[in-house]
Amino acid sequence: MSIHYFANPTRFTRLAGRIQPWSAGVTGLLLVVGLYLGLFVAPADYQQGDSVRIMFVHVPAAWMALFCYTFLAVASAVGLIWKHPLADLAAKASAPIGACFTFIALATGSLWGKPMWGTWWVWDARLTSVLILLFLYLGYMALWQAIEDAQKAARAAAILALVGFVNVPIIKFSVDWWNTLHQPSSVIRMDGPSIHASMLWPLLLMALAFKAYFITMLLARMRMELNLRRIRALRLAERDS
């Protein structure tokens, strides 16, 4: 059974409907456990104190901001090359989710920056490139709305998504390539995580919770979009008859 089997919208809707309650349950469970461990059980940092707890939301949200955009770009490429109707749909559905995660990462980072750095915002390479990512998400969503014809909109938006993908490695490596105020990566690094295990576990649980949330919302949004298109097609058929 290939991926094409589920590319059929009806089969996809049925499968998505079956996965969704499970992924929603997993999201809730992981969120509760992750937040409890992060906010109450994990120790305070030796120099940040309790402000370190912001990290348990900030870092997974920032990872998701990059993950969602990568997903969006891959789905866009599949839509462009293989003309898969569901790929365009998946790309469109993932954009608002990614935009939300990007906003959360920026907002929580700002809240952390004030007590730690002494400023809400600086124009260093990491912060600026993430702000550009937020604008890319918003521009992508706006482009979908601006073009009436769904196929043309999908094409234009997919090209924008691919152009914007250049920003993803820039965000990831900005802290290594240039002097930034933002610290380099603590978890994904050559010599292993520089974060204590008692703080790493809640962080990874939160990352998984956000992943499960992404799956839940993606499926929900794709089903919604399919239903909307069905309604539109029915209305058109009704008007023509």
Place this chain on the structure above:
Amino acid sequence: MTRKQRRLSIVAGFMLTLGVAAALVLTAFEENIVFFYTPSQLAEKNIPPDRRLRLGGLVEEGSIGREADGVTITFRVTDTVEAVPVRFRGLLPDLFREGQGVVAEGSLSAEGIFVATGVLAKHDENYMPKEVAEALKEAGQWKGDHE
């Protein structure tokens, strides 16, 4: 070549070109993207006085002092090779102390003193509970800043 293969190669070529273009632009603008200069970079650059810039490094051990007026703070920012004296009047972030990474914004005076208008603390990538930090220091395994 089928149409799919042709589209695939167009997209791949497009991404490759875009990547190279981005790399060239970023390399060309590197000077403007760095958030701060280290003391060594400052020493070799010969920057004219009164040009606004940011200076980043560690607060040198035992260099923090107060001037007679009681509010102006002086310290030296070092990258362990070069060091630049800094004078600052204002609020310091909580994390500011000897051995801490800082970024100061301001300009060099004619005497070679960096007159800062703002000081930010730079946090490193190490996260650990207090007990672990103390245990590491006791065991002599401490690689972070010196308190």
